[in-house]
Amino acid sequence: MISMTLNQNVKTPLYEQLYEFIKSEIRNGTYVYNTKLPSKRQLASHLQCSQNTVQTAYQQLIAEGYIIAKPKSGFYVCRLDGLFLIDNQQIHPDKAGGKTAAYRYDFSHHGVDADSFPYAFWRRITKEVINEYDRDLLKLGNAQGDYALRQKIANYLHQSRSVQCTPEQIIISSGTEFLIQILIQLLPGNNIYALEDPGYERLSLIFKSNRVRYRYVTLDENGMTLEGLNNSQSDVICITPSHQFPTGNIMPVTRRIQLLNWANENEGRYIIEDDYDSEFKYSGRPIPSLQGLDAGEKVIYIGAFSKSLAPSIRISYAVLPDKLLESYRKRLSFYICPVPAIEQQVLCRFMDDGHFERHLNKMRNIYKKKREILVSAIRQHLPKVSIIGANAGLHLLIEVQNGMSEAELIVSAREASVKVYGLSQYCSSGQYINHKPTILLGYATMTQIEIAEAAKLLQKAWFSK
């Protein structure tokens, strides 16, 4: 007979206690193969519990392959061969991360305002989405991404960014890097890619590790110059016209048209427009996307929910021109959309019913205020500093003319426990390297109070010596 007692005074249900006990006795070899277990009636009377309790425990054990019910004979212990017996061992328990925060304030341009993420909606929608009657939730969906989500994205891009596209043209992926890899495979292998200098530092690493050629093109205040572009002999240009990263410049329409004309000169030329933080523009009229200016044939538009929701959401999208879409479907449609089905559906529902619109407007307001506080703190506390690129996005730049080099500015800020980022780290060895000492200040993750306090610390670090 089974030698245990059920404990009525703990949270674990009785059937679970019985299930766990018998399971462990089978696993540790006390109950060997073919041992006959007591009948439900016997065991219930022995343990002074209901037959239902025993029944539920036995059913669980049967479902998991520990015991078997032989008709008109009883319950017997199975062979353990092939059963999964995974003890919860801790491997390297202490290496988890544990990087201590060395800085009090961090003007990182990554990240979003953590207080404002719509946790409650996201939780509620996710709970609704995980629905056992929705069999499609477990299946691989459309390889380009859930069609309904692509409709929402097309609608959003059309209304807020003047992007001209159908849901068919959209490919959903996990992060911009994966989209760039797809584009590398989609476009000819001998292409030369023109990258912005200064620019997003990861981009060159992707091209390098994918073994394709790329050249840096130095920017003027309006973006990539036609002269630099022609000198580079590139086929495809990668640009961030809405809010150039890192300089924060917005490309004017004249330059946009020049670049589109350049692309139209040759059939194989394309423009990859990375609209990475276009959600946030604070003054002046919104500038439509380059894709919207185009007749629709030369611009590959890419974007993500990293800034509008959170970087950890990892959902990005590309809008392909029709000609490339055709080629994608022929050659690359075997790639399965890497975003989990649950996540796609949650985002789709979130964009439905106006939650996304509400969230964007709320965040725009919040970031606008943070920017105002940062700008006025800079004006108040930091003399001899000019502000660049503050009209959009989630970061701005300051040129600091206190006699310190960029490296010195970073070091003295660090000594005041403020992390700031120099423009130089985003520059290749091109001409832009000779810029005045310039610091990037991202303000999305800090609170209003933190921004003001950190600016005061920068004053001490840079101007009080």
Next chain:
Amino acid sequence: MISMTLNQNVKTPLYEQLYEFIKSEIRNGTYVYNTKLPSKRQLASHLQCSQNTVQTAYQQLIAEGYIIAKPKSGFYVCRLDGLFLIDNQQIHPDKAGGKTAAYRYDFSHHGVDADSFPYAFWRRITKEVINEYDRDLLKLGNAQGDYALRQKIANYLHQSRSVQCTPEQIIISSGTEFLIQILIQLLPGNNIYALEDPGYERLSLIFKSNRVRYRYVTLDENGMTLEGLNNSQSDVICITPSHQFPTGNIMPVTRRIQLLNWANENEGRYIIEDDYDSEFKYSGRPIPSLQGLDAGEKVIYIGAFSKSLAPSIRISYAVLPDKLLESYRKRLSFYICPVPAIEQQVLCRFMDDGHFERHLNKMRNIYKKKREILVSAIRQHLPKVSIIGANAGLHLLIEVQNGMSEAELIVSAREASVKVYGLSQYCSSGQYINHKPTILLGYATMTQIEIAEAAKLLQKAWFSK
């Protein structure tokens, strides 16, 4: 004064009705820029609601940037410039999918048993994970994937697959394809990759679109032959030793050692072991992974949760040998883990507390029964048929000797509304193409009753004419 009435008899809260009304009046231009709204007291008295209702609606409008509160003056309508106004337009509403199920039964080898997914646990854990006090949830986590999840995976692989690894060696990604792309970038660009023939059809497409060389190596019943491998002059082999796809053969230890010896002959040689459905083995002793046999330097182990949980989960992992790990960290660590943070944490908690172990044991039992029903239905209804590869995984093969060609078998099954898959579609033009007519039958997605009924339909289609 605001011309609306609040409706007490609907589900929408009063403040929400008021918020929506004012928002739409601002958006459609009725309330223009700088219009002064009534005070809270006035409006509450006019609408016969509490001041709290008006307060909540006004706060929402302020948060989203529609109105502004001027101290000691009142509430005023903001400029609409830059506000997101996204109407929920339907674009191409009817193209969603709508592929009609042309078959009554589908012996697809994709997919899992949809009735057995742990919806309730998954829902509960997800709800717990989306926690507003966990700021890390919004940040980009570790580039190789959440460390705690990598611990769980290392523990699982060690205990159930004899894989020798630390969490440091694991890279978490979205699907096997993305891991293969990473490996292509990690290994030398002039490598030749040996693929199994027959084999997983998508694999060659990945190598092709990434512009690297690959060769097919014909299999014997034990897998890739050393002779074929040497003829191919390959550097890296991609194999599925636990349950070869599609033949279902399990590679014996002697062949495993031969292949490891081949890899050890040259420093640049590696074996990519895809353990895609190793979770399910029904008879005989479990065969440890090739990685576990290796001293740990020559095998790159890859796996996924597609079969053990669901394909739509999209979480996969690679275990890199130390030498490749070092190179990965130097050259490719800029790639951000593509799996959303929420999903990683949910899976991590699911693997904790034994849920995953329970689920695997339950599923093994369920699939074992389905396999038994399929095998006995084949024996009962389909004469002149031999069964191959039924000891593991979620599909088996049958050689059908009724005089029909493989194509004829597929067509006559289709006429009986049963979808089956011919072995030929997984074969390159190598020798294996001359195999006897062979059909793949996947049984994971069908119920026990459906399996039995579909087998009877195959009998009619293939043997009653």
